[in-house]
Amino acid sequence: MATPGQLMFARRLGPTARLLIWLLVGASCVVLDTHYHALEGVRSGFSLLLQPVREATRAPAAVAAELGGFFTRHRLLQKERDTLLAERARLIAGVNAARDLARENAELRALMQLQTRPGQQMVRAASLYQGHDWFSQRITLDLGAGAGLRSGLPVIDTIGLVGQVSRVFPGASEVTLVSNPDQLTPVFVERTGQRGLAAGSGHGQMELRYMPTQTDIRPGDRLLTSGIDRVYPAGIPVARVSRVSRSQSSPYLRVECLPLAGLDRSRAVLVLVAEPRVAQP
Structure with a gap:
């Protein structure tokens, strides 16, 4: 039964009627917005309200792009760093090689300035290696019997006496250094x-033996070859006195010396070869 104020036979609008009404409303809004821009404010308000939503939806893509760029730049920087490190190592190796060549050239120039002694011939040789056991105090040269070398020949560098040729091979020779315990030098x-x-x-050191306690010798004195053994020419620098000590139980001084030649540094040396004597008629 109808309530007071309500029509008894009122009917609701059907779906078709409601659709037509909404179509008319939409068309009216389109016409008004097209000709009079009536909905511009509404559109701006909705755009302002939806701005945080748009920013939130774009954030994951922006973060992903930024992370991708970071890792890409990181890989590029790593490659650039590796390239720079390799270039630095190459330049350091070049500088070291240049310094080594400069030192070797200086030794060769100094050797070329040495005057040939009368009755002797100087054969230039290069030190190959010091042998597997440095305690044996021997080095190997790159010249041998093919260059006229033989056992017993003295070997010098730009500063002093290096040692004596002890063994000769066809293409190499072995030199016993003056610091070898078995090597004696007048x-x-x-x-x-x-x-x-x-x-x-x-260990690269020498000693002067059988010097009486009253001998006038002091640290800093230079020792030269005497030549009395006819093996070493006279006047070749051998060593410098580093320490002189006296013992109550011995009649001799203990004289310690340091070789003047670069036993473990010289790369270019000279071998003194005596020229054969020509018999006079």
Whole structure:
């Protein structure tokens, strides 16, 4: 039963009627917005309200793009760093090689300035290696019997006596250094002329043996070859006195010396070869 104020036979609008009404409303809005821009404010309001939603939907894509760019730049920087490190290592190797060549050239120039002694011939040789056991105090040269070398020949560098050829092979030779314990070298003190016998003590050092306690010798004195053994020419620098000590139980001084030649540094040396004597008629 109908309530007061309500029509008894009222009917609701059907779906078709509601659709037509909404179509008319939509068409009216389109016409009004097209000709009079009536909905511009509504559109702006909705755009402002939906701005945070748009930003939130774009955020994952922006973060992904930024992370991709970061990793790409990181890989590029790593490659650039590796390239720079390799270039730096190459430049350092070049600088070291240039310094080594400069030092070798300086040694060769100094060797070329040495004057040939009368009755002797100088054969230039290069030190190949020091052998597997440095304690043996021997080096190997790149010249041998093919260059006229033989056992017993003295070997010098730009500073002093290096040693003596002990073994000769066809293309190489072995030199026993003056610091070898088995190597004896007749010398004299340059300052006083006192003669003595220098012997190797190993580890790149030497000692002057059988010097009486009253001998005038002091640290800093230079020892030269005396030439009395006819093996080493006289006047070749051998060593410099580093320490002189006296012992109450021995009649001799303990004289320690350091070789003047670059036993473990020289790469170019000279081998002194005696020229054959020509018999006079």
